[in-house]
Amino acid sequence: MPFHRPGNNRGRIGVAKSGPPRxxxxxxxxxxxxxxxxxxxxxxxxxxxxxxxxxxxxxLNDLMQSVIPAMYPLVKTGFQLNFSQxxxxxxxxxxxxxxxxxxxxxxxxxxxxxxxLAAGMASTLVGLVLFSQASTYPLLIxxxxxxxxxxxxxxxxxxxxxxxxxxxxxxxxxxxxxxGGNAGVALGPLLAALFVLPRGRGSxxxxxxxxxxxxxxxxxxxxxxxxxxxxxxxxxxxxSSGTSARKVGGSIAILLTLLFSxxxxxxxxxxxxxxxxxxxxxxxxxxxxxxxxxFLGAAAVGxxxxxxxxxxxxxxxxxxxxxxGVLPFTLLLPHVSLAWTGPLTVVIGLILASALPxxxxxxxxxxxxxxxxxxxxxxxxxxxxxxxxxxxxxxxADATSIMTVYQVCAFLPLLGILTGLLPDLEGERRxxx
Numbered sequence: 001m002p003f004h005r006p007g008n009n010r011g012r013i014g015v016a017k018s019g020p021p022r023x024x025x026x027x028x029x030x031x032x033x034x035x036x037x038x039x040x041x042x043x044x045x046x047x048x049x050x051x052x053x054x055x056x057x058x059x060l061n062d063l064m065q066s067v068i069p070a071m072y073p074l075v076k077t078g079f080q081l082n083f084s085q086x087x088x089x090x091x092x093x094x095x096x097x098x099x100x101x102x103x104x105x106x107x108x109x110x111x112x113x114x115x116x117l118a119a120g121m122a123s124t125l126v127g128l129v130l131f132s133q134a135s136t137y138p139l140l141i142x143x144x145x146x147x148x149x150x151x152x153x154x155x156x157x158x159x160x161x162x163x164x165x166x167x168x169x170x171x172x173x174x175x176x177x178x179x180g181g182n183a184g185v186a187l188g189p190l191l192a193a194l195f196v197l198p199r200g201r202g203s204x205x206x207x208x209x210x211x212x213x214x215x216x217x218x219x220x221x222x223x224x225x226x227x228x229x230x231x232x233x234x235x236x237x238x239x240s241s242g243t244s245a246r247k248v249g250g251s252i253a254i255l256l257t258l259l260f261s262x263x264x265x266x267x268x269x270x271x272x273x274x275x276x277x278x279x280x281x282x283x284x285x286x287x288x289x290x291x292x293x294x295f296l297g298a299a300a301v302g303x304x305x306x307x308x309x310x311x312x313x314x315x316x317x318x319x320x321x322x323x324x325g326v327l328p329f330t331l332l333l334p335h336v337s338l339a340w341t342g343p344l345t346v347v348i349g350l351i352l353a354s355a356l357p358x359x360x361x362x363x364x365x366x367x368x369x370x371x372x373x374x375x376x377x378x379x380x381x382x383x384x385x386x387x388x389x390x391x392x393x394x395x396x397a398d399a400t401s402i403m404t405v406y407q408v409c410a411f412l413p414l415l416g417i418l419t420g421l422l423p424d425l426e427g428e429r430r431x432x433x
Contacts, residue, residue: 047165051176053221054158054165057121057214058180061154064124064207066188067196068093068131068144074201079137090387092141096148098383105156105376109369114226117161117218120153125211132205156376161221163364163371164228170364171315174357175307179300182353186296247423248366252377254418255359258323259378260385261415262355265330267389268409269295269345276402281338291342298349306354307361315358315365316422322355324416334406352413356382365425 069090076086108116127146134140159177166173196203273295274288283291310318329348336344363374397405 046167046169046172050165050221050224051162051173053217054162055176055180057117057154057217057221058158058177059184060210060214061121061124061151062181062184063188063191064128064184064210065093065097065147065151066185067192067204067207068147070189070192071131071196071201071204074197075140078201079140081137085137089140089144093144093148094383094387096145097151098380098387100149100152101156101376101380101383102373103376104152105160105372105374106370107372108157108160109372112160112225112372113157115219115222116153116157118215118222120150120157121211121214121218122150123147123153124150125208125215128208128211129205132202152376152380155379156372159360159375159379160371161225164225169308169311170361171307171310171357173307174361175304178307178357179303182296182300182303186293186300190293251366251422252363254421255319255363255378256381257415257418258319258355259359259382261323261412262352263382263385264389264393265352265409265412266299267386268393268405269348270386271390272393272397272402272405273345275397276406277338277341279402281341283338291345294342295345295349298346299353302350302353303357305350307357309354310358310361314424315362316419316424318358319355319362319422320416320419322351322353322358322416323413323419325413326351327411327413327416330410330413334403334410362422362425 072086072089075081075089079085113119123146127143127148127150130139130146131143134143159174162173162177163170195206269292273292274285277283277288277291278285306318306322326348329344329351333341333344333348360375360378363378364371367374393405393409396408
């Protein structure tokens, strides 16, 4: 939405202004509007080849990340580890992959590096090879730390590139970027079960070919970024979202709370849905896995839908509908038959997954000068909540039952009512016209 800024400039938040061609700073980084042929002073078109490359690399990155937990049975037996030591492997990977993301995003906001994506994927490659060949427990810890560091570099910077290539359709770009990661998370454990587990931990090294392919693609993306995103000095001007600093801080806290509700509920499905189906309906393991893959597929579709719909009708409405709107279905789920459980989880996956692209882009528009830091904060928080949610809900299941997990989690979408406290960014920008 157009709005006035001091100096009588008109344009959009986070995009270049109309009128004479010029480049617009986002923080200290220039965020150029790009056509297929280069830089333009206004929105022209989405750069789909770059978005496709970023999405595919996101798929490869998250596939490699998700293979590691699937290796735990082999690692635990081979190194004679206890559950606490296995948990430390997870903690190391989660901490490096989630807690470092805001810091990496903040650093690249201040000094963008065109080839940081390829460098991050190189860290993942080294970590994978080391994990496949490690002979001691400390080397295992070091290897998952390198894999986590690679992910912490990839997500905030790739999210920034997706925005740069969006042609102004920021929600669409985020959806295309994120759906690659969803597919990787879904397929990683399956590939590990079919390929790695029968052949042993050493075969994990073959996944390094995926990392090499990603490095080549990200090198191309880096060259593209170097062409369309000129280097900026240390004190480029900021854009303003038109919202007070206090309201921005409160809105970020609300968005993180909504993300907490989303990922705690998703953890109940990702980690325990198969156990729920087996315990309640006595289905086979294969049938339970099929139900889980159907849910993950629905979540991937929801991710694709959420961004473009937010571009069209407003991100606040998508966030509201995605979090609070899923409540009737989560409340029903623990009380229906198997015939209704599958369709309900499909609906839940479609609706709930649509929130993340809208939340990330909404937050980027709240703090438009800190695209990398905001992306790192939200992706890192999401990963952290997923890990913590799995641990907390596991303890709840041990103390009560798997049914109790779904009865308690059913009420988490009630937190979606907090969406009403978020400012209407589109409305505020219209007032500034």
